[in-house]
Amino acid sequence: MRYFIELSYNGKNYHGWQIQPDVISVQEKLNIAISTITQVNIQVVGAGRTDTGVHASQMFAHFDVDKVLKGDLVFKLNSILPNDITVYKVFLVDSEKHVRFDAISRSYEYKIWMGRNPFLLDFTWQIHSQKPDIQLMNEAAKLLLEYTDFQTFSKVKTDVYTFNCDVTEAYWESKGNELIFHISANRFLRNMVRAIVGTLLDVGLGKITVDGFREIIESKNRGNAGLSVPAKGLFLTQIKY
Secondary structure, three states, rough: EEEEEEEOOOHHOOOOOOOOOOOOHHHHHHHHHHHHHHHOOOOOOEEEOOOOOEEEEEEEEEEOOOOOOOOOOHHHHHHHHOOOOEEEEEEEEEOOOOOOOOEEEEEEEEEEEEOOOOOHHOEEHHHHHHOOHHHHHHHHHHHHHHEEHHHHHOOOOOOOOEEEOOEEEEEEEEEOOOOEEEEEEEOOOOOHHHHHHHHHHHHHHHOHHHHHEEEEEEHHHHHOOOOOHHHEEEEEEEEEE
């Protein structure tokens, strides 16, 4: 029997989603909690991978077990999991359903705070330069919808089979001191959103033009793109099936 789990987590204390030797990951914590409840060695599968320090306000995972699980699984899991990981739903699905391969889109937000705010240190990148030009950044962000090959914004050493992604939404909004970048696609490359944000900021600060941003995309060269902004401002916000 296959169960889906809907959860969220604060990524500050974790080396990303994926289990790795000698470091703490979200997947490892979830494996331990579910294995404790089921008394079976469980290895959960995630809908995607978030990097070290990246947060998820919505994430899905699944696991298989050969029996129907009784009781309030949400309560049981949250009683075992650390406070920075929270489960919202656990539900039975068809055994063919897959959290990763059946997902049709994923959405991220990147949050920037203009100035200082001690209460948002772990969840925004706080910058103290002039406020970037949102209109220019949105003009450049629209170009992302015209392309499918995003090798320019991918981590250089990665084992992906293709750099193609179908970006369906990309825009900035301003809320007082906060700037939020929204992006949705069928899939994302490693470091892709953080590299896009860094390059768009270069547009907003006048370091490159909108046409220059297009040239950077078409170059397929990570060295031409902007900096990879800090992980703490990045949130996986939605996964659609």
